[in-house]
Amino acid sequence: MSQIADRLIDDPGLAAGVASLTPERIEEVVTRVLKGEAGAKLKAYQETCMRCGLCAQACHYYVSHDSDPSYSPVSKTTETIYELINKKGRVEPSRIYEMAQIAYTECNLCKRCAHYCPIGIDTGYAMSMMRRICYQLDVVPQYIRDTSHSHAATMNQMWVKDDEWIDSLQWQEDEARDEFPNLRIPLDKEGAEIYYSVIGPEPKFRTQLIYQAAAIMHVAGVDFTMPSTPGWDNSDMSMFVGDFENMGRLKRSHFESAQKLRVKKIVMGECGHAFRSIYDMGNRWLGYADMPVPVVHAVEFFWELLTEGRIKIPKKLEGPVTIQDPCNIIRGRGLMDKLREVTSMLCEETVEMVPNREHNYCCCAGGGVINCGPPFKNVRMTGNKAKADQLAATGVHTIVCPCHNCHGGLDDIIGYYELGMHPRFLGDIIYEIMEKPEGM
Amino acid sequence: MIEIYTFVSGPLAWIAWSVFVFGSIYRLVSMYNLAKAKDGSSLAYMSLPYSLRSIFHWLVPFGTLGWKSDPLMTIATFAFHICFFLVAIFLGAHVVFWDTAFGISWWSLSDTTGDIISFVVIGACVVFAVRRLALPHVRNVTRAKDWFALLLVAMPFVTGVLAYHQIGPSLLMTILHILSGELLIALIPFTRLSHALFAVFTRSYMGSEFGGVRRVRDW
Numbered sequence: 001m002s003q004i005a006d007r008l009i010d011d012p013g014l015a016a017g018v019a020s021l022t023p024e025r026i027e028e029v030v031t032r033v034l035k036g037e038a039g040a041k042l043k044a045y046q047e048t049c050m051r052c053g054l055c056a057q058a059c060h061y062y063v064s065h066d067s068d069p070s071y072s073p074v075s076k077t078t079e080t081i082y083e084l085i086n087k088k089g090r091v092e093p094s095r096i097y098e099m100a101q102i103a104y105t106e107c108n109l110c111k112r113c114a115h116y117c118p119i120g121i122d123t124g125y126a127m128s129m130m131r132r133i134c135y136q137l138d139v140v141p142q143y144i145r146d147t148s149h150s151h152a153a154t155m156n157q158m159w160v161k162d163d164e165w166i167d168s169l170q171w172q173e174d175e176a177r178d179e180f181p182n183l184r185i186p187l188d189k190e191g192a193e194i195y196y197s198v199i200g201p202e203p204k205f206r207t208q209l210i211y212q213a214a215a216i217m218h219v220a221g222v223d224f225t226m227p228s229t230p231g232w233d234n235s236d237m238s239m240f241v242g243d244f245e246n247m248g249r250l251k252r253s254h255f256e257s258a259q260k261l262r263v264k265k266i267v268m269g270e271c272g273h274a275f276r277s278i279y280d281m282g283n284r285w286l287g288y289a290d291m292p293v294p295v296v297h298a299v300e301f302f303w304e305l306l307t308e309g310r311i312k313i314p315k316k317l318e319g320p321v322t323i324q325d326p327c328n329i330i331r332g333r334g335l336m337d338k339l340r341e342v343t344s345m346l347c348e349e350t351v352e353m354v355p356n357r358e359h360n361y362c363c364c365a366g367g368g369v370i371n372c373g374p375p376f377k378n379v380r381m382t383g384n385k386a387k388a389d390q391l392a393a394t395g396v397h398t399i400v401c402p403c404h405n406c407h408g409g410l411d412d413i414i415g416y417y418e419l420g421m422h423p424r425f426l427g428d429i430i431y432e433i434m435e436k437p438e439g440m
Numbered sequence: 441m442i443e444i445y446t447f448v449s450g451p452l453a454w455i456a457w458s459v460f461v462f463g464s465i466y467r468l469v470s471m472y473n474l475a476k477a478k479d480g481s482s483l484a485y486m487s488l489p490y491s492l493r494s495i496f497h498w499l500v501p502f503g504t505l506g507w508k509s510d511p512l513m514t515i516a517t518f519a520f521h522i523c524f525f526l527v528a529i530f531l532g533a534h535v536v537f538w539d540t541a542f543g544i545s546w547w548s549l550s551d552t553t554g555d556i557i558s559f560v561v562i563g564a565c566v567v568f569a570v571r572r573l574a575l576p577h578v579r580n581v582t583r584a585k586d587w588f589a590l591l592l593v594a595m596p597f598v599t600g601v602l603a604y605h606q607i608g609p610s611l612l613m614t615i616l617h618i619l620s621g622e623l624l625i626a627l628i629p630f631t632r633l634s635h636a637l638f639a640v641f642t643r644s645y646m647g648s649e650f651g652g653v654r655r656v657r658d659w
Contacts, residue, residue, distance in 0.1 A: 001576055039478025040471045044642050048635035051586050053571070053578035054506045054513065062577070069577035078581045114658055116506035118498055118517070119639045120646030280653060284481035334655030358656040359505060 001069050004079065004098040009105075011375045013142030014097050021093035021137060029136045030089025038129055045121045046082050049074060055123065058113035060361045061106055064385035071383075073113040073123040076102050081130040100139045103130040105376045106383070109240070109367035110327040115359060124367075128242065128281075135242030143373025147237040150200075152246045155253050156233035157200030166228050168203035172211045176218075180440050183218040185210075188261060189225035195263040195293075196224050197254065199235035199271045199404060206404075212431035213269060216302075219436060220310040224267070231257025234268050236277035240368025244285050251282030258293045265294040267301045270425045272328030272366060272403035279333060297329055299402050302426055303338045306345045312435040313346060320349040322394040324410060324423065325360035326403030334358070343400050346429050351394045361387050365409025380409060381416040388417040399423040441611055448618045453541070456622035463629035464637055471638065487648040494647020495640065497659040504659035512567060520564035523557040524593070527600075530554075551604075558601050565594040589632035595620035 034042075056062050056072035065071050070079075080099040084091065091099075109124040117123075134140060140148075150159045160168075166187065173185040186192065196217065202209050217224050226232060231253040238246035255278075258266050268274060278295050296304075305311045323343055329335045336357040343350055355361070364384035369376065391399070391414070401407050401423035410423045475483055497503050507514040526549065528534065535548035549557070568590055572582045599620055603613035628636055650658035 001580065037478070040475035041479050041482055041645070043474065044471065044638045047632070048638045048642060050589075050632060050635060051578065051581045051583070052513065052517075053575060053581065054510055056577040057509045058505070067577065069580035072577045072581070074581045075577070114646060114650065115504065116509060117646075118504075118506055118643075119635060120494070120498075120643035120658070122646060122649075287481070289484050331656055332654050336656075 002065075003070055004102055004106075008097065008101060009375050009379070011101075011141050011372075013140050013145045014100055017100075017134075017137060017139030018093045018097045021096060021139070023090065023092060026091060026093065026096060026137065027089040030084050030133055033129070033133045033136060034085060034089070037132065041122075042081070042085075042126060042129055045077075045126055046085050048119055049077070049082075049121050050119065051078075052118075054118065055113040055116045055121075058116040060108075060110075060112075060364060060386040061383045063361075064383050064387075071106065073107070076107055077123055077126045077130075081126050081133070084130075084133065096134070096137060096139050099130060100134040100141075103127050103134060104141050104144065105369055105372050105379045107367060108327070108362045108364060108369055110362035111331055112327070112359070112362065114331075131240070131242035132244065133242070140241055141372040141376065143375075144237055144241055144368050144371040147371050148241040148243050148246065151233075151236070151238050151250055152243070155230035155250060157235045157237055158204040160200055160203055160233075162228075162230065165203055165232060168207055169210065169226060169228075172207055172214060176211050176214050180215060180218050180436070182440060183214060185214050186225045187228045191262050192223050192225035193264045194222055194224040195258045195261060195266045196226050196269075197232060197234040197258075197266055197274075198269045199274055200233045201235075201404060202269065209269065209425065209427060212425075212427045215431050215436075216305070216311065216427060216434065219434060219440065220305045222305075222310075225261060225263065227257045227261060229257060231255075234266075234274040234278065235271065236274060236282060237368055237371055239277050239281050240273070240371065247277065247282050248285040251277060251286055254278070255292050263293070265296055267296050268298060270298045270402040270404065270427060272326040272332070272405055273368075276328040276332055297333070297335060297402075298426065299329060299335045299339050299342060302430060303342050306342060311430060313430075313433055314435050315433060316345075317347045317398070317429055317433055319398065320351045320394075320396045321347045321398040321400050322351050322353055322391070322396045323356065324353075324363065324399050324401040324403070324406050325356055325358070326401075326406045327360065327362050327366055329403065330360060331358045339400075339402065342426060346426070346433065347398075347400070350400075351396050353390045353394055361390060363387060363403075363406040363409030364413070365405045366403075370405060370408050370412075377412065380412060384409070384413055385417070388413050388419060391419055391421055392417070397421055400426060400429070402426050441615075445611060445615050445618075448615055448622065449537075452622055453618070456626040459626040460628055463626070467629045467634065468637055471641075482645060482649075485648050485652050486645065487652050490648045490651030491644030492647075493651060494658050495643055497657070498643060506659075513571065516564040516567035519560050520568075523560045523564070527554060527558055527561065527597070531558075533604075555601070555604060558597050558604075561597045562594065562601065565590060565597070585632055592620075592624045592627060592631065592633065596624055 055074050059073050061071040080102050107127045111124040113123050147157055169185050176183045234254055236247055236250050275297050278291055364380045407423050414421045501518050502508050530549045531554040532548045539545040571578045599617035602608055603617050646658050
């Protein structure tokens, strides 16, 4: 069995944060969060967890590390938030480094362990509260902290300037008009049926996805718009950092930008965590039991377009594919059937992974772990051999993967384990094989 | 000795039950008040149908991923809890007690059956203990509190079996049995055993969140 102390990774954000800590400061912050923000839920979890260890087998980190007990969900909560509760925050700064590394990089908040706990303990929530404490102690991995700073300063994840955002959209519109002479990406169109929202990385380095989405909207004849002002980015790394104040600001600006345009609903691109931020975490912080503007995930949206015949598929994608079930849209929002129906409308044959659907293994990039950057890349690689084995067992080349985080995570795993596979977005596949009427 | 017996089976029993009843009420009420004050964003999603759906599925042995993952633990857990309540409520000697203390009487287990299922409980406790010692992922998170809880529930059964089979001084064993039973009852609200009070709510919340927000099963 290994211990967190044996596998500490140098990170400037964690190191600088810990260097400025004192035991008094730790005790003060821990007490403030436990008394002021946590409540009966965390208390009941800490108290009633029987330490039975059933959750261990749920976790891809535990499975991938040959059943190393230090990676089991109950071990990770016992070593972090439960320890802080028991010791009333009286721990040394060096211990906070260890706790932060566990909370930010050794748990994807995927909640797979929920299917294993008889008592119903929500480890993802417990780890989120641990991150909340780390954030307030200013002990956060540098990369994800920077991303959260970008959110706070620009309301998007990638330091995209307001004019660059508009430029990117117009650039894609211009490119697409070579192929579709009448295509438009209407900005700020009031009363449009659909507000299309993306995450910061799309204009920054996956711009082709905006092109493809515009092409699909155009061919399907969808009345849509995109906002020219902040609020367009639905992503939310502040949520994963534990910066709930900025999480709330982001979600408010996102919903308000849609309300200002009086759209009927928001359609979001193929992202998982952004979905989590509007149905689970950000909405709660803002006091919305549900969403103030209905938000439809791309999987549901494509399902509508395909079943209504607004997009026609003359010939399905050749060869077998497998399906990656992103935690935040499957275990998080039950889209597994629609994802399969869409896939079967697009692809000839599907080879399922085992386990799949809401029992899927996480890609190990989620929960902000990939956003902790290069220092922690190997944590994700060694921590998800389970996924590599799962992928290899399907024997297929193409992975249908409707989530940005899963894309990043799977791409890395595929490279590291030399699987020779290729994850693809649904929009990418639809764009490739849909019927594109001439001169449209 | 007989005075001690009279004391533990009389006044002390009332004290133990009072601590249990009032302690449980205090813990449940204060936990609910805390939830109302701090967990409004979770309480808002509580749903009776989804709670029941979740509880029902977790009451089925091998009906969930967790129960499927460790069959020995699953069998031990179900056997332990079912037999624990059977012995506590329906054991012949206990039924006599219910009758003399409260004047209520009901069906009782035969002596042999009571004996067998007491051994089942002890067997389950042995499984729990061996897991804590032998399985690295359980040993790693086992603390004194967990051993104490196990000891608390095992003691009444061990002493009860010894008393029934008249191993050791009979009256002393009976006194020890009653004492350990009273200790168990009184400490349920204040130890790991408080899951007896809270697990139904943590399970219900998880069921409600998975049903209402996540729209998937939590098993």
